[in-house]
Amino acid sequence: MTATAGVVATFIARAGISNMEAFATFALVAMGAELISVRLPNGATASALMVPVIAAVYALGVGGTYWAGALVAAFGGLYLPDLRGARFDRVIFNSAMLLLAGTGAAAVFAVLDPAAHPSVPAFLFATVPAGLVFLGLNVALLVPMLALDQGRPAREFLASLSPFHAQYIPFAIIGTGLGWVYLVTGPLIIPLAVAPVLVARQTFRSYLALRDAHEQTLRTLVRTLERKDPYTAGHVERVATYARYIGEELGLSEIRQERLRYAALMHDVGKLVVSNHLLRKPDRLTAEEYERVRLHEAVSVELLRRIDFLRPIATSASPRYARYDARGPTDPIEPYVIVVADAYDAMTSTRPYRRALPQPVAFSELRRHAGTQFHPACVEALIRALDRREERHGLGHEEQVVVFDTEPPVRGPGSAGLGDLAPNAPPRVPERHA
Amino acid sequence: MSTTHISVSPARRVSDPGAPRLRADVSLVLALAALVAVTVALTTTGDWGRVAALGAALVVGELLVVELMDETTLPLSLMVLVPLVAEAGLAPTLLATAGATGAAAILARHASLRSWASTVGARTTTAAAAWAVFWGADRLLRGGGGLAASALPATAAAASLLALVLAERRLRRAGSFHGARGHGAFFAVAASGVLTAIGSAGVDGRGGMGLWALVVFAVPALSARWAFGRLHAIRRTYDQTIDVLSVVPEMGGRARPGHSRRVAELCVDTGRMLGLSAPALEDLERAALLHALGSVTFDDHDPPGTSRGPREVAGATVGVLADEERLSRPAGLVAGMAGEPVTLTDEELLAARVLRAAASFEEVAGGDPSRARLALATTIELGGSARPSGRPSAQDGTDRRVVAALARVVTRRALVSHRG
Structure with missing residues (x-):
């Protein structure tokens, strides 16, 4: 790749750079853009490099050659900390990769040639595909390298990068605007054009930091729950995973998936007010104890309602409220998703009062109560998602084996969930664990 | 155990705003x-x-x-x-x-x-x-x-x-x-x-x-609007999540009603008096709201409130904090309050001390102004006993400064409430 980039660079240098001042300005901006790039959780960086590259392709292309702009992209690889740390292999890789990506963008401009009949729509028409090509080449060259470097499948990187892709197209448009006003006013305009991008970058960084802090708070909640009730270790996170599977099958949007995840991680928050000995009790609960344990669902719903983002789906925390046959016409589907995920995990995990059920039994129980207790679409979505992934849970497939003080019965009281733990309760399906 | 004081009502259906509007x-x-x-x-x-x-x-x-x-x-x-x-x-x-x-x-x-x-x-x-x-x-x-x-x-x-x-x-x-x-x-x-x-x-x-x-x-x-929108949304969700977690010890009978909120208010006022920056005050407030969360893991035969000091409660909270290499700033403050070995900046160290002093004070005062004097005395004593083996250190000055600021905040409040 480096060799190809070298050939391309030579070719561009021979073609000549018409406007040396513009070239130098945008090259500096490119270096600056990389210097202030934001590190994403997956190790890649998000930067505004697209702005100077597109601006340069445009500004140098008018009365010169678009290809010179591609050379500006290579300056993005001159990352100062890498230079200072003498990590020249990275500098060379990044410069070469960015040069090739920039060449792709320049190629789009060369084909469409908006400078032939200069007008803003003509330039915008070239900008968007050029930005996409730049981005596509950048990702296509970077992801395999990241995957090799960190020994993880490329798919993971692509999946975690995707939400951040959308913001690059605005960068391309800003680049065009910057190129245009640069030709009119000269380098004086650069600070003014860079300012909004800097502000957006700072804000985005704060956003990432807060999101991280929020994630930690949720993990703290999960850990507290597990400290109180060690027998349900991993439960909350598994429910979040199953809920994600169902959400994906149902084609929920990114923001609804995020809400679903938060609700899944928080659905048991009310358990924190239940005393430890009740949560860990291996015997049949008395009627009064049973009511006290069940109260946690109402508490959870009440607490979830206090979070604006989760309020529309606060009933996620209670299978009593989120019964399919009692649903309203405008109810969102998320609470039903979580109830199905929750019931499935309750059935396929070993609890103090009974062993895990085999997966086929859990599936048939879910199907048997689809349409009354459970949302049929959610049930089928979960089964489909698990089958496709060939995931097996339940008896014989449990990930975490908990050591119990008294060995849980294979079947018996509570073999069908908490409902049976109440005295004189009619046999019923697992509605919920304790 | 007093389980909870919230009422249980059937779920109100919440629908998304309709398209016609x-x-x-x-x-x-x-x-x-x-x-x-x-x-x-x-x-x-x-x-x-x-x-x-x-x-x-x-x-x-x-x-x-x-x-x-x-x-x-x-x-x-x-x-x-x-x-x-x-x-x-x-x-x-x-x-x-x-x-x-x-x-x-x-x-x-x-x-x-x-x-x-x-x-x-x-x-x-x-x-x-x-x-x-x-x-x-x-x-x-x-x-x-x-x-x-x-x-x-x-x-x-x-x-x-x-x-x-x-x-x-x-x-x-x-x-x-x-x-x-x-x-x-x-x-x-x-x-x-x-x-x-x-x-x-x-x-x-x-x-x-x-x-x-x-x-x-x-x-x-x-783009800036989009970025600010995302930031605003996550911030609200984060703060509301912390609010929810702050009331859990109270609902479970592990803290007096309003305890975490009162500690948070004391912390913010004291921290402001000591010149903490706005972001540091935000983190301090969040840390104060979270500091008692760990108390819900205590076993039931423990009588609420009295037998566990704020430091022990904070210690239990540290036990459930995500054990990442890099704690969030509020989590770091709780760890600092509990005396855990965490690396804190000078400002964070000061904030952690404020949190410890405010929690000690609130533990005794319990929101009752008539107990403020006793609570202050206890807090000052606690500051002294925290000193390792009688050796004078830079910490003493800080603790004195923190307690003095706390005392001023408390006194000012007492004056205001008398006048009011």
Whole structure:
């Protein structure tokens, strides 16, 4: 790749750079853009490099050659900390990769040639595909390298990068605007054009930091729950995973998936007010104890309602409220998703009062109560998602084996969930664990 | 065990806002935008089509607001003001601004006529200030003659943007606007406005892209709005999550009602007195709200409140904090409070001490002003006993400073409540 980039660079240098001042300005901006790039959780960086590259392709292309702009992209690889740390292999890789990506963008401009009949729509028409090509080449060259470097499948990187892709197209448009006003006013305009991008970058960084802090708070909640009730270790996170599977099958949007995840991680928050000995009790609960344990669902719903983002789906925390046959016409589907995920995990995990059920039994129980207790679409979505992934849970497939003080019965009281733990309760399906 | 004091009611169904209302809103906005546009166009002598479009953009900009961290908002219409003052005269600018702000205020369902009138008044004043500075700067620069032609509009526009920001800030209530974070948004929106003004008219009639400038340079402002929106949303969710977790120990009978909230308020007041920065105060407040969470893991035979000191409670909380290599800042403060070996900056160390002192105080005072004196005495004693093996250290000075500040906060509150 480096060799190809070298050939391309030579070719561009021979073609000549018409406007040396513009070239130098945008090259500096490119270096600056990389210097202030934001590190994403997956190790890649998000930067505004697209702005100077597109601006340069445009500004140098008018009365010169678009290809010179591609050379500006290579300056993005001159990352100062890498230079200072003498990590020249990275500098060379990044410069070469960015040069090739920039060449792709320049190629789009060369084909469409908006400078032939200069007008803003003509330039915008070239900008968007050029930005996409730049981005596509950048990702296509970077992801395999990241995957090799960190020994993880490329798919993971692509999946975690995707939400951040959308913001690059605005960068391309800003680049065009910057190129245009640069030709009119000269380098004086650069600070003014860079300012909004800097502000957006700072804000985005704060956003990432807060999101991280929020994630930690949720993990703290999960850990507290597990400290109180060690027998349900991993439960909350598994429910979040199953809920994600169902959400994906149902084609929920990114923001609804995020809400679903938060609700899944928080659905048991009310358990924190239940005393430890009740949560860990291996015997049949008395009627009064049973009511006290069940109260946690109402508490959870009440607490979830206090979070604006989760309020529309606060009933996620209670299978009593989120019964399919009692649903309203405008109810969102998320609470039903979580109830199905929750019931499935309750059935396929070993609890103090009974062993895990085999997966086929859990599936048939879910199907048997689809349409009354459970949302049929959610049930089928979960089964489909698990089958496709060939995931097996339940008896014989449990990930975490908990050591119990008294060995849980294979079947018996509570073999069908908490409902049976109440005295004189009619046999019923697992509605919920304790 | 007193299980909980919240009432259990059947779930109220919450539905998403319906599409019909949205459609009505959109048509209303478009109608108003057209109305403002036509009015402005008819009262101006310049390129009326362009000015009309700017008037319409003003209405849309009034409705597209950047949500700032302090719950105030910044409308993107400020961005349209700069090109508008550059192209139209004073009268059309004022008319358009008043019309657009008024229309948008109606749409945004302002609570009272008074708040409606104050919004319209504030924005119109801002527009007038921007206009005055723009034309003043333009005349001055042209008369001086020293500047390059290309620098003229940029400088004039920049001056008008400065006036705009200053005017808008003055018109806001003092104290409701927290420095640095809001400045960024103002700057992004106003800089986009200057770019629009230059891009739209060009320099000396050369290189103007006309109304396309509005489309192209709205992009950075909209990106900033998007970023601020995401930030605002996650911040609210994060803070509300912490609020929820802060009441759990109380609901489980592990802390007195209102304990975490009172500690948080004491922490913020004391921290402010000690000169902690705004972000540090935010982290301190969150840490205070979270510090007692670990108490819910205690076994039931423990009587609530009395037998466990704040440090032990914080220790239990540290036990459930995510054991990442890198703790979030509030988590780090709780760890610091519990005396865990964590690396803290000087400011964080001070915040952790404030948290420890406030929690000790609240543990004894329990929200009862008559116990404040006893609680302070206990807190001072605790500060002394925290000293390792009687050796004097830099910590002593800090702890004395913290306790002194706490005492001042408590005394001031007592005075206020007596007077009240």
